Amino acid sequence: MDYRYIVVEGPIGVGKTSLSNLLAERFDARRVLERFEENPFLSNFYTDRQKYAFQTQIFFLLSRFRQQQEFFQQDLFSSVTVSDYLFAKDRIFACLTLDPHELALYDRVFEALGPRVAKPDLVIYLQARLDVLLHRIKKRARDFERKFDAAYLEELSHAYNEFFAHYTDTPLLVVNTSDIDFLNSEADREGLLAAIQKARQGGIHHYDPHPARRA
Secondary structure, three states, X not given: OOOOEEEEEOOOXXXXXXXXXXXXXXXXXXXXXXXXXXXXXXXXXXXXXXXXXXHHHHHHHHHHHHHHHHHHOOOHHHOOEEEOOOHHHHHHHHHHHOOHHHHHHHXXXXXXXXXXXXXXXXXXXXXXXXXXHHHHHHHHOOHHHOOOOHHHHHHHHHHHHHHHHOOOOOOEEEEEOOOOOOOOOHHHHHHHXXXXXXXXXXXXXXXXXXXXXXX
16 A cells, blocks of 8 residues: 555545545554534534534634644554545635635634645545435434535535545545445445555546446
């Protein structure tokens, strides 16, 4: 394994944590998993986004920064590390939920913290159709997601696509997960792992194993 630090990204429900856990097990890697359940504003945010957006976003920003600092005070190169979030993606959510004055304040904090966070060797960006994302969210049945807004998820998915369409900070692998099940299908799992290994060449790579199913 040539990578030392891998990040798995994508919109809510796409399977970031599932793939992160799979990679950590396969490569005997350390995990850095987002502590979303620690955010006391999250359940209220899904009920009233406008009222609770700023508190929710600032808590996530500071929490993720603290976690990164705590984790990478250890030797980053002592073993492979896999994370289910990219620190830089935090601003995607901020742009969608904050008003201009809140975003200006948020950006001051973000710009101070961002340069102090380690960059990954590879980012794996997972995509899926909206209906697939909604099904996966419903299936995992988290309490705070019971009133999840489908329109917000669609907006978020578009924002992710726009963000990664211009992403150049690290090597990037874009994976369409709409028609694969890497947890339960060995063929899907091994195909995805092979694509991840090939992406070590750098640049931008795409993996869409079943395009005929969407024809």
